[in-house]
Amino acid sequence: MGGTGTGASFKANIEALARYRFNMRTIHGVTEPETAMTLFDCPLDTPILAAPMTGTPYNMGGALTELEFITAVIQGSRLAGSIGCSGDGADPTMFDAGLKAIAGENGWGITFIKPRAHNEIVARLRRAEAAGARAVGIDIDGAGLVTMVLKGQPVSPKTVAELRKVIALTALPFVLKGIMTPDEATLAMEAGAKAIVVSNHGGRILDHSPGAAEVLPAIVEAVGTSVTVLADGGVRSGSDVLKLLALGARAVLVGRPLVVGAFGGGTDGVRTVLARMTSELRQAMILTGCQSVQRVEADILYRT
Numbered sequence: 001m002g003g004t005g006t007g008a009s010f011k012a013n014i015e016a017l018a019r020y021r022f023n024m025r026t027i028h029g030v031t032e033p034e035t036a037m038t039l040f041d042c043p044l045d046t047p048i049l050a051a052p053m054t055g056t057p058y059n060m061g062g063a064l065t066e067l068e069f070i071t072a073v074i075q076g077s078r079l080a081g082s083i084g085c086s087g088d089g090a091d092p093t094m095f096d097a098g099l100k101a102i103a104g105e106n107g108w109g110i111t112f113i114k115p116r117a118h119n120e121i122v123a124r125l126r127r128a129e130a131a132g133a134r135a136v137g138i139d140i141d142g143a144g145l146v147t148m149v150l151k152g153q154p155v156s157p158k159t160v161a162e163l164r165k166v167i168a169l170t171a172l173p174f175v176l177k178g179i180m181t182p183d184e185a186t187l188a189m190e191a192g193a194k195a196i197v198v199s200n201h202g203g204r205i206l207d208h209s210p211g212a213a214e215v216l217p218a219i220v221e222a223v224g225t226s227v228t229v230l231a232d233g234g235v236r237s238g239s240d241v242l243k244l245l246a247l248g249a250r251a252v253l254v255g256r257p258l259v260v261g262a263f264g265g266g267t268d269g270v271r272t273v274l275a276r277m278t279s280e281l282r283q284a285m286i287l288t289g290c291q292s293v294q295r296v297e298a299d300i301l302y303r304t
């Protein structure tokens with residue numbers, strides 16, 4: 001489950017988060033911080049979501065099937081008061097498994113489609129709608145995935161016009177995942193995306209890209225509140241979550257720690273990891289004086 005090439009992009013995620021430190025404040029009245037929020041009209045108890053992940057059975061020696069894995073993620077997320085995402089991969093059954101898991105939870109999930117040919121995307125969009133998914137998206141940074149092409153599932157970059165055409169076809173909130181620059185965040189907005197995920201795909205796509213926490217502030221500045229900005233990459237604790245919220249993310253996605261949760265303890269393992277991070281987040285909020293995840297001030301971060 002490593003990063004691509006030298007692993008520099010994966011490491012950049014972790015290192016960028018580690019560089020930020022908190023101003024500790026304990027002379028205030030915050031004793032019961034609120035982690036609840038609403039995303040795409042879904043009431044959530046925590047701003048920590050499960051990131052879309054496919055192919056983990058391959059990475060983890062087949063101990064779970066694709067369906068078992070994603071069912072644990074989608075169910076465990078719901079039990080933790082969150083919402084989980086499913087993905088799309090070189091084997092078309094990966095997408096099917098994700099949708100099945102989401103349909104099994106009455107649509108309580110968000111599904112991501114690879115940047116395939118227009119008709120292929122639209123077919124999956126319709127299936128996501130039929131499954132009752134609460135939102136849908138494209139991991140646009142999957143544009144260069146060689147494995148997809150080798151398996152006869154071509155993917156490619158998309159123009160704003162192409163994206164606009166797809167996004168206009170659905171009433172579901174549309175998310176573009178894999179945005180790493182302010183200019184592309186603006187283009188995503190122009191294409192009609194309701195939300196973006198600032199993400200380098202956990203460092204699995206392009207070697208030598210910056211960490212999400214490095215680029216997030218400039219992206220938030222570029223788009224303001226006109227799109228919902230989410231972020232992921234290297235989040236391993238509630239403190240990491242709070243850092244991304246302080247840098248302007250509305251909510252955060254977590255990947256690999258939930259693979260550990262799912263393969264170690266199934267649905268309950270996923271729920272446990274999300275509950276632990278939420279509890280750590282609460283603790284960090286008390287010690288920085290944050291009342292609500294809906295308003296996290298940038299000045300909780302220490303700047304030299």
Ligand SMILES: Cc1cc2nc3c(=O)[nH]c(=O)nc-3n(C[C@H](O)[C@H](O)[C@H](O)COP(=O)(O)O)c2cc1C
Nearest residue numbers: 051052053054087088139201202233234254255256
């Ligand atoms: C094994 C694995 C498979 C992944 N598959 C997908 C996928 O199918 N679609 C997608 O949008 N992102 C995929 N991702 C990226 C995650 O959604 C997320 O961006 C990344 O894992 C976040 O970084 P973290 O693992 O450090 O938390 C995958 C990541 C991993 C580790």
